[in-house]
Amino acid sequence: MGNEILVIGSANVDLVVKLDKIPKPGETIGDGRFHQFCGGKGANQAVAAARSGQDVVFVGLVGDDAYGEAVIENLKAASIDTQYLHKEKTSHTGIALISVSSSGENAISIAPGVNKQLGVNRIDPLESVIASSALVLLQLEIPFETSAHVIKLAAQLGTRVMLNPAPSQQRATELIGSVDLLVVNEHEACDISGLPTGTDAEIELAAEWLFDKGAKHVIITLGSRGVFLKGEFHKKFLSTFKVEPVDTTGAGDAFCGTLASEFSRTDSIEAALKYALAASAISVTRLGAQEAVPTRKEVEILLSEHSG
Numbered sequence: 001m002g003n004e005i006l007v008i009g010s011a012n013v014d015l016v017v018k019l020d021k022i023p024k025p026g027e028t029i030g031d032g033r034f035h036q037f038c039g040g041k042g043a044n045q046a047v048a049a050a051r052s053g054q055d056v057v058f059v060g061l062v063g064d065d066a067y068g069e070a071v072i073e074n075l076k077a078a079s080i081d082t083q084y085l086h087k088e089k090t091s092h093t094g095i096a097l098i099s100v101s102s103s104g105e106n107a108i109s110i111a112p113g114v115n116k117q118l119g120v121n122r123i124d125p126l127e128s129v130i131a132s133s134a135l136v137l138l139q140l141e142i143p144f145e146t147s148a149h150v151i152k153l154a155a156q157l158g159t160r161v162m163l164n165p166a167p168s169q170q171r172a173t174e175l176i177g178s179v180d181l182l183v184v185n186e187h188e189a190c191d192i193s194g195l196p197t198g199t200d201a202e203i204e205l206a207a208e209w210l211f212d213k214g215a216k217h218v219i220i221t222l223g224s225r226g227v228f229l230k231g232e233f234h235k236k237f238l239s240t241f242k243v244e245p246v247d248t249t250g251a252g253d254a255f256c257g258t259l260a261s262e263f264s265r266t267d268s269i270e271a272a273l274k275y276a277l278a279a280s281a282i283s284v285t286r287l288g289a290q291e292a293v294p295t296r297k298e299v300e301i302l303l304s305e306h307s308g
């Protein structure tokens with residue numbers, strides 16, 4: 001087993017307008033400021049893992065267009081291995097239209113383009129890459145069948161899997177049995193388990209339910225409240241760092257990417273969670289998803305300020 005993180009997932013370009021508030025249906029709001037960033041849950045998580053100093057390989061698709069070029073260049077600039085990031089002519093690079101309010105909340109509309117064409121045909125040739133990776137990291141912005149295939153293959157090959165089933169789908173329960181780390185927010189936990197997650201007691205029960213389905217570690221993220229962790233030897237809430245949010249887009253991705261990287265590096269779920277909470281807290285103080293992810297040095301400074 002190597003020490004690489006293998007991310008198989010989506011890559012988008014995020015077209016972002018920062019406004020005082022997010023428009024309601026039928027409403028038009030002027031005075032926004034426009035930004036273009038590279039995004040997509042898969043690529044965001046890959047960049048987060050790489051920025052913690054981990055070797056990262058990214059598998060995905062972009063269109064044969066200028067946005068696709070921007071995605072490739074951005075991942076290369078983050079020192080990510082892009083040899084399995086292919087150009088596909090049958091559709092466009094994934095696009096996300098994002099409105100971000102002054103309080104940092106967002107509304108996202110996605111046109112997935114080629115992300116939805118990442119089929120199992122792209123996975124089968126990667127058996128040796130999966131086998132030699134420390135951990136495979138997946139989300140659900142590519143076809144469900146492809147994610148299911150990767151998880152099955154990784155389980156056969158003895159490679160750890162971390163799944164962030166976002167956007168959530170009820171049938172994600174089918175994937176949980178072979179997952180080492182399952183990361184969901186409270187809404188996804190509710191969608192997948194069918195259980196309410198409005199109170200601390202309900203969050204614990206939903207985590208138990210997901211754990212009983214076979215995930216070795218269940219992490220329910222709770223925004224500014226931190227996370228709940230359920231594992232064989234753990235059942236606890238961990239708080240996070242207090243920050244002034246500028247943009248929460250990609251905070252979950254910063255959390256997942258850094259958690260994957262730190263869990264592989266340290267083999268300690270609690271140490272990895274502490275690091276990921278610090279990284280995602282810093283990320284919400286900045287605009288953009290990938291741009292906002294802090295370096296290891298920045299995370300270590302925040303952790304040292306709060307140690308002892």
Ligand code: RIB
Pocket residue numbers: 010012013014038039040041044095096108110141249250251252253289
């Ligand atoms: O999680 C945030 C990401 O979701 C954005 O970067 C956007 O591209 C969508 O995939």
